[in-house]
Amino acid sequence: MMRNSLARTDLAFVLHPQTDPALLEVEGPMILDHGNGVFVTDSSGRTYLEGMSSLWCAALGFNEPRLARAAAEQIARLGTYHTFNRRSNPAVIDLAERLVALSPMPDGKAIFANSGSEAVDTMIKLAWLYHSGRGAPERRKIISRRRAYHGSTVLGATLSGIPSMRGAFAWPDPGVLFAEAPHFYTGGKAGESEEEFADRLVGDIAAMIEAEGAQSIAAMIAEPVMGAGGVILPPASYFPKLAALLRGHGILLLSDEVICGFGRTGEWFGCQAFGFRPDMMSVAKALSSGYQPIGATLLSAEVHEVVRAEASRLGVLGHGFTYAGHPVTSAVALETLKIYEEMDLLARVRALAPAFRAHVGALASHPLVGDARAVGLIGAVELVADRATRRPFAASDGVGTRLIALALEQGLILRNLGDTIAICPPLVIAPAELDLLFTRLRQALDALSDTLAAIPQE
Ligand code: PMP
Secondary structure: OOOOHHHHHHHHHOOOOOOOHHHHHHHOOOOEEEEEOOEEEEOOOOEEEEOOHHHHOOOOOOOOHHHHHHHHHHHHHOOOOOOOOOOOOHHHHHHHHHHHHHOOOOOOEEEEEOOHHHHHHHHHHHHHHHHHHOOOOOOOEEEEEOOOOOOOOHHHHHHOOOHHHHOOOOOOOOOEEEEOOOOHHHHOOOOOOHHHHHHHHHHHHHHHHHHHOHHHEEEEEEOOOEOOOOOEOOOOOHHHHHHHHHHHOOOEEEEEOOOOOOOOOOOOOHHHHOOOOOOEEEEOHHHHOOOOOOEEEEEOHHHHHHHHHHHHHHOOOOOOOOOOOOHHHHHHHHHHHHHHHHOOHHHHHHHHHHHHHHHHHHHHHOOOEEEEEEEOOEEEEEEOOEOOOOEOOOHHHOHHHHHHHHHHHOOEEOEEEOOEEEEOOOOOOOHHHHHHHHHHHHHHHHHHHHHHHOOOOO
8 A cells, every 4th residue: 555654654653542553554544634514634635524523522523713713812812721729710710610500510510621531530539539528438439331431541441341441451459340231232131121121220230239338339430322332322211210229329420421411412411311410420522522632520519518628628639630721721612612502502403313313213224234223413323243133243253344444435434333333423514414424324334235245144
């Protein structure tokens, strides 16, 4: 393959995250040069419809001029500052006010970070501080779930229920307990209704709490829609029942809203779409439409009150990142939230959601698709070898990876999570662009069918 000098330099110097290094050496990097609305163009001049909003972030597409201006103006005024030791800046103050008002905890507080992973780490540390402040420092264990993704720090890897993220990276013996993922398609038993499935999973968590001792458990962390684990939508009754169970045991419920936050599900936050009130939540990604690295942890008033008192008793809240509440990231996030409100983001997502769902649903009859699911503007199709028995393809077939490569040939960027194909376009996508996305996806699925038909199946 011919390589331009940028690609050669990339191969020489860049270690790519979440990439197979051997494959990178064969195929070379895909170098993105510029964006235009929901489209991005690579360094060879090919343009793609970006069906994943980069990594579930670019709600406003890829070249929103107001965000460019917000960054430039803030850099010219105060290019950097921290928020330790009482320091603050107008951008982070306005952002915090707007963010808290938008959230389901309007009398709560926000603490800032630079990524989703850091927001999650912060949330766990504050859960421990909360229990310590309530005189229960022995509450340290965290309940997570299989297929969960909560970030790439050591703690994130340790909370992760995805084997490739754990491997050498998870901390040994960390006190993290794993509940089942609420994926009815693969986890439901024969004859079981979705409601019964939800009851069984919540019952298993009740048994886990009983066995471990509620007094040893600090919190449960959950993504309303599991993203990296395969775009898993929980049954309607799952979270309301889970929230009641945890509350009864004094276990905090932490909603990881890094993907679901800011309109993705048709509500401002995923917990609102799935019917529960968390004690804290982590946000990132669409908070700045992905234009600046920013995350935040939101605390309910009740949690904050305890955290405040405990930090005062200790003399300091001994946690914080140099760039937390950074004026430039804050200014861009503030402008992002203003744009969301001015464009009436929720109305837009809700108006597009039926067409999105219909497009995803139409793929359910494709011979390679076992399950097709969507909420708001996030969805997935799960590819299976046998629709009747739900038998998956062998992992070594790499069917999901092949589909993504075929989609790329059609001018469409998507992401495979194993053999589940995630679809998460910018929220500013136009109806005609949505049609184009699904036309290209269907073409890729048909092309994959053709290549599979050429291979003898057992
Ligand atoms: N939580 C969830 C639910 C996520 O999807 C992600 C990122 N995909 C993270 C945390 C980590 O965010 P970041 O990559 O910004 O650290």
